[in-house]
Amino acid sequence: MSQLLTGVPASPGIAIAKAYRLEAEESIPQQRKVDDPAAEQQRLRSAVDAAKADIDRIRETTLERLGPQKAEIFEAHLFLLDDPDLIDTTLDQIESDGVNAEYALYEVASSIIEALQSMDNEMLRERAADVKDITGRVISKLEGREHSALSELSAETILIAKDLTPSDTAQLNLEFVRGFVTEIGSRTSHSAIMARSLELAAVVGTGADASAIRTGDMIILDATAGQVIVNPSDEQLREYTTRKAEYEEYKTRMRSYVDRPSVTADGVEVELASNIGGIDDLEKVLANGADGIGLFRTEFLYMGRSSFPSEEEQYSVYKHVLEKMNGKRVVIRTLDIGGDKELPYLQLPKEMNPFLGQRAIRLCLDKEDLFRTQLRALLRASMHGKLAIMFPMIAVLGELREAKRILAEERAKLEQEGTKVSDTLEVGIMIEIPAAAIAADVLAKEVDFFSIGTNDLIQYTMAADRMNESVAYLYQPHHPSILRLVQLVIQAANRHGKWAGMCGEMAGDSAAIPLLLGLGLYEFSMSASSVLPARELISRLSREEWAGLAEQAIGMSTQQEVLDFVNQQLRSEA
Numbered sequence: 001m002s003q004l005l006t007g008v009p010a011s012p013g014i015a016i017a018k019a020y021r022l023e024a025e026e027s028i029p030q031q032r033k034v035d036d037p038a039a040e041q042q043r044l045r046s047a048v049d050a051a052k053a054d055i056d057r058i059r060e061t062t063l064e065r066l067g068p069q070k071a072e073i074f075e076a077h078l079f080l081l082d083d084p085d086l087i088d089t090t091l092d093q094i095e096s097d098g099v100n101a102e103y104a105l106y107e108v109a110s111s112i113i114e115a116l117q118s119m120d121n122e123m124l125r126e127r128a129a130d131v132k133d134i135t136g137r138v139i140s141k142l143e144g145r146e147h148s149a150l151s152e153l154s155a156e157t158i159l160i161a162k163d164l165t166p167s168d169t170a171q172l173n174l175e176f177v178r179g180f181v182t183e184i185g186s187r188t189s190h191s192a193i194m195a196r197s198l199e200l201a202a203v204v205g206t207g208a209d210a211s212a213i214r215t216g217d218m219i220i221l222d223a224t225a226g227q228v229i230v231n232p233s234d235e236q237l238r239e240y241t242t243r244k245a246e247y248e249e250y251k252t253r254m255r256s257y258v259d260r261p262s263v264t265a266d267g268v269e270v271e272l273a274s275n276i277g278g279i280d281d282l283e284k285v286l287a288n289g290a291d292g293i294g295l296f297r298t299e300f301l302y303m304g305r306s307s308f309p310s311e312e313e314q315y316s317v318y319k320h321v322l323e324k325m326n327g328k329r330v331v332i333r334t335l336d337i338g339g340d341k342e343l344p345y346l347q348l349p350k351e352m353n354p355f356l357g358q359r360a361i362r363l364c365l366d367k368e369d370l371f372r373t374q375l376r377a378l379l380r381a382s383m384h385g386k387l388a389i390m391f392p393m394i395a396v397l398g399e400l401r402e403a404k405r406i407l408a409e410e411r412a413k414l415e416q417e418g419t420k421v422s423d424t425l426e427v428g429i430m431i432e433i434p435a436a437a438i439a440a441d442v443l444a445k446e447v448d449f450f451s452i453g454t455n456d457l458i459q460y461t462m463a464a465d466r467m468n469e470s471v472a473y474l475y476q477p478h479h480p481s482i483l484r485l486v487q488l489v490i491q492a493a494n495r496h497g498k499w500a501g502m503c504g505e506m507a508g509d510s511a512a513i514p515l516l517l518g519l520g521l522y523e524f525s526m527s528a529s530s531v532l533p534a535r536e537l538i539s540r541l542s543r544e545e546w547a548g549l550a551e552q553a554i555g556m557s558t559q560q561e562v563l564d565f566v567n568q569q570l571r572s573e574a
C-alpha cells in the first residue's frame with residue numbers, strides 16, 4: 001500500500017524515482033589497544049581488498065552506463081587504496097602504537113586530508129574528498145557496516161536523509177539525483193536554499209515519518225505540494241507522470257520571459273536579481289535572465305575547507321562573478337558565519353544561542369584581520385563590474401559606522417599602494433534584525449541601499465528559530481507585523497533617495513511579490529529558478545493598484561486573512 005508523507009515544499013518540481021537512504025555521518029573510531037598488531041594489519045589488508053572489490057564493481061557499472069570519463073573517479077579511488085602514504089603508513093602505525101586498524105587509518109587519513117585541503121591547488125583539494133570517501137569505505141568494512149556514499153549513485157534517485165548539510169547538498173550528483181527528502185529543516189534552512197539554486201525538487205521537515213523509507217522504495221516526490229508518496233499505486237504513477245509533464249510544459253512557457261525587462265503592467269521598472277552561494281550558481285543565474293545578483297553569500301567560500309581563503313583567492317572569485325554579470329549589479333555580502341553556518345577551523349567557543357551570538361558583522365568586527373582581507377579582495381575586484389558591498393546583521397548604527405571606517409581605511413591603503421578602486425562602489429546593509437528595521441530612517445542616511453533579509457527578520461521578530469520545524473508555523477512572511485516592518489524599511493530608504501531590496505526568501509514568494517511591489521520595493525533577489533515566474537507575475541500587476549491593496553493588507557489581523565485577500569485579488573485579475 002502506498003503511504004503519503006507531507007513536509008515543507010522547499011524547492012519546486014516533480015520527481016519519480018527509487019529512494020536512496022543516506023546514512024548519517026560516520027562516527028570517529030575509538031582507539032583500542034591490540035595484542036596482536038600483525039593480525040590487526042591483516043584485518044586492514046582484508047578490508048582494503050573488500051573496499052577495492054566494491055569500488056571496482058561501481059566502476060564497471062559506471063563505465064557501462066556513463067562511459068569512461070565518469071568512471072575515472074573510481075579508478076582514482078582504486079589507485080588511492082594502493083597509496084603507500086595512506087596504507088603503508090597506517091600499517092606502520094598499527095605496529096608502532098599497537099592500536100586498532102580503524103583508528104590508525106582514521107588518524108593517518110585525517111592528516112592527509114588536512115594537508116590536501118590547505119593546498120592552493122583546486123585539484124589537490126578535491127582529492128581530499130576522495131581520501132575521505134575511500135577511508136570511510138574501508139572503515140565501514142572494518143566495522144562491518146554497509147557504506148553508503150553519494151558517489152555510488154548510478155541510477156535516477158531520490159535521496160532520503162535525516163538532514164543534509166550545505167556541503168552534502170553541494171556535492172550531489174545532479175546526473176542521478178532527482179530530488180531529496182529530509183526529516184528536518186525548513187524552507188529557509190541552507191539545504192533548502194541550495195536545492196532551489198540547483199533547481200532540484202526537495203521536501204524537507206517531514207519529521208520522523210521519512211525514517212521508514214528504505215533504499216529501493218519507489219517514490220513520487222511532489223515538491224510543489226510538499227508531498228512524498230512512498231510505493232505508489234499504478235494509478236498514482238500514471239497521474240504523476242502526467243503532472244510531471246505538465247509541470248515541465250509550464251517551465252517551458254516561463255522560458256519565454258528570459259530576455260524581457262522586469263516591468264509592471266503600469267510601466268514601473270524593478271530589478272529581479274538572484275541569490276548565489278558561489279560561482280557554480282552563475283550558470284543558472286544567467287540562464288534565467290536575472291537582472292543582477294542581489295546576494296552573494298560569501299560564507300560558502302570559507303566553508304568545507306580547513307583554512308581561510310586568501311585575499312588572492314577571494315579576489316579572483318569576486319572578479320569572476322563581476323565579469324560574468326557584465327555590468328549588472330552584484331551585491332556581495334561580507335562573511336555571515338555563525339548561526340547554522342559553522343567554520344570549524346575558526347574554533348569559536350560554543351554558544352548557548354548561536355543565532356543570537358557572535359555571528360556575521362559582530363564576528364568580523366571582532367576578528368578584524370579576517371574582515372580586512374575580505375574587504376581588500378572586494379575593493380580590488382570593484383574595478384571589474386558594478387559592485388555593491390553589503391554588511392549582514394547590522395543591529396545598530398555603531399556597527400555600520402565601524403564597518404565603514406574599516407572599509408575606508410582599506411580603500412585608502414590600496415589607493416596609496418597604487419591600486420584602483422571603483423568610484424561607483426555602493427555600500428549597503430542587510431535589514432534582518434527588528435531593531436534595524438524600526439530605526440531604518442536613522443540607518444538610511446549612511447548607506448546606499450538596504451536589502452531586507454526576511455529569513456532572519458522573521459525569525460527574530462517572531463522569536464522562532466528558523467531551523468526548528470516545531471515552530472515553523474511562525475514563519476509568517478505575510479503576517480501584518482512583518483509587512484509593517486517591511487513598509488518601515490522601504491519608506492525610510494525611499495525618503496532618503498536610497499533603493500530598497502529584499503534578499504530573504506519572501507522576495508521570491510508569488511503571494512508576497514504583489515504586496516512588496518505595492519509597498520515600493522525596488523529590487524527582489526531570489527533563487528535563480530524563481531526569477532522567470534516572478535517576471536511573468538510582475539508583468540501582470542499594476543504597482544499603483546497594489547499600493548492601495550498593500551495598505552489594506554497591512555491593516556488586517558492575521559497572515560491567513562492577508563493570504564486569502566492576495567490570492568483572491570490575483571484570481572480576479574487572471
Ligand code: PEP
Nearest residue numbers: 432453454455456503504
Ligand atoms: C536572510 O536572513 O534573509 C538572508 C537572506 O540571509 P541568510 O539566509 O543567509 O541568513
Ligand code: MG
Nearest residue numbers: 432453455456
Ligand atoms: Mg540572514
